[in-house]
Amino acid sequence: MTSAPPRRDARPLGHGHGHRHGHRATLARSVRLLSAFRREQSEPEHFYDLMARDTVALLGSYTGLDGATVVDVGTGSGFFARALAAAGARCTGIDHDLSELTAHGVPGPNTLVASAMALPFRTGSADVCFSSNVLEHVPDPWRMAGEMVRVTRPGGTVFLSFTNWLSPWGGHETSPWHYLGGDRAARRYERRNGHPPKNRYGHSLHPVSVSAALAWARGRTDATILDALPRYHPRWAEGIVRIPGLREIATWNLVLVLRKNGP
Numbered sequence: 211m212t213s214a215p216p217r218r219d220a221r222p223l224g225h226g227h228g229h230r231h232g233h234r235a236t237l238a239r240s241v242r243l244l245s246a247f248r249r250e251q252s253e254p255e256h257f258y259d260l261m262a263r264d265t266v267a268l269l270g271s272y273t274g275l276d277g278a279t280v281v282d283v284g285t286g287s288g289f290f291a292r293a294l295a296a297a298g299a300r301c302t303g304i305d306h307d308l309s310e311l312t313a314h315g316v317p318g319p320n321t322l323v324a325s326a327m328a329l330p331f332r333t334g335s336a337d338v339c340f341s342s343n344v345l346e347h348v349p350d351p352w353r354m355a356g357e358m359v360r361v362t363r364p365g366g367t368v369f370l371s372f373t374n375w376l377s378p379w380g381g382h383e384t385s386p387w388h389y390l391g392g393d394r395a396a397r398r399y400e401r402r403n404g405h406p407p408k409n410r411y412g413h414s415l416h417p418v419s420v421s422a423a424l425a426w427a428r429g430r431t432d433a434t435i436l437d438a439l440p441r442y443h444p445r446w447a448e449g450i451v452r453i454p455g456l457r458e459i460a461t462w463n464l465v466l467v468l469r470k471n472g473p
Contacts, residue, residue: 359430
C-alpha cells in the first residue's frame with residue numbers, strides 16, 4: 211500500500227532556466243566545496259553538512275521550501291533532510307540500507323527503509339522530489355528518476371544530482387583508476403587496502419553519463435527541464451554541460467532540475 215508524505219500547501223516559486231536567485235555560484239564557493247570534498251573520508255560530517263546547506267540553497271532558488279512536502283530519495287544519514295527541514299520543508303527520507311540511515315546516529319523522523327526504484331508514495335503526492343548522489347548507486351537509474359517524476363505533483367519540482375562516471379571522482383574511492391576500468395580499479399583498491407571498496411563497480415556503483423541523463427530528461431513528456439548544470443562549478447563555467455565529450459569529464463557532478471507538467 212502506498213502512502214503520501216505529510217503535506218502542507220506550498221507555492222512553488224519557479225524562476226525558469228537560468229534565473230536562479232538566492233544562491234551564489236562563485237569561484238570562492240567552488241573552492242570551498244572542493245576543499246571540503248577532499249576531506250569527505252576523514253571529516254564526513256563537515257563535508258555533508260556544508261554540501262547539504264549549499265544544495266538546499268540551490269534548490270530553494272527554483273521552488274519555495276517553506277511548508278513544502280519533500281521526498282529525499284537516498285537520504286542516508288539525513289544531512290540533506292535536516293537542511294530541508296531547517297528551510298521549512300516537511301521532509302520524508304527513504305533509503306534502502308538501514309546501516310546508512312544509522313551511520314551517524316538515530317534516523318530522523320519520517321524516515322523509511324524503501325527502494326528508490328519503487329517509491330512507496332502515491333502519484334503526485336510531493337511538492338518536491340530530491341536526490342543527491344544516489345543515481346549512480348542503483349542498477350536502473352532511469353527507473354529511479356522516473357519514480358521521482360511520478361511522485362511529484364503537477365507543477366512540482368524534481369531535483370536530481372549525481373556523480374557522472376567519467377568525472378575525476380566517478381569511481382568514488384577507486385578514482386582515478388576507474389579510467390582504466392571499474393573492475394580493474396576495484397581490484398587495485400582491494401590489493402592496496404586489504405578489503406574491497408564500499409562502492410563496488412557493477413554492484414553498488416554504476417557508470418552514468420551526462421549525455422544519458424540529458425537524453426532521459428529531454429525524452430520525458432511529463433516534465434520540463436528547468437536547468438542542467440555542474441554542481442560544484444561557478445556560474446561562468448556552466449556552459450560545459452552543452453559540450454559533448456568535455457562535459458563527461460569536466461562536469462564532476464550533474465544537477466538536473468525539472469518541473470512536473472500539469473494534466
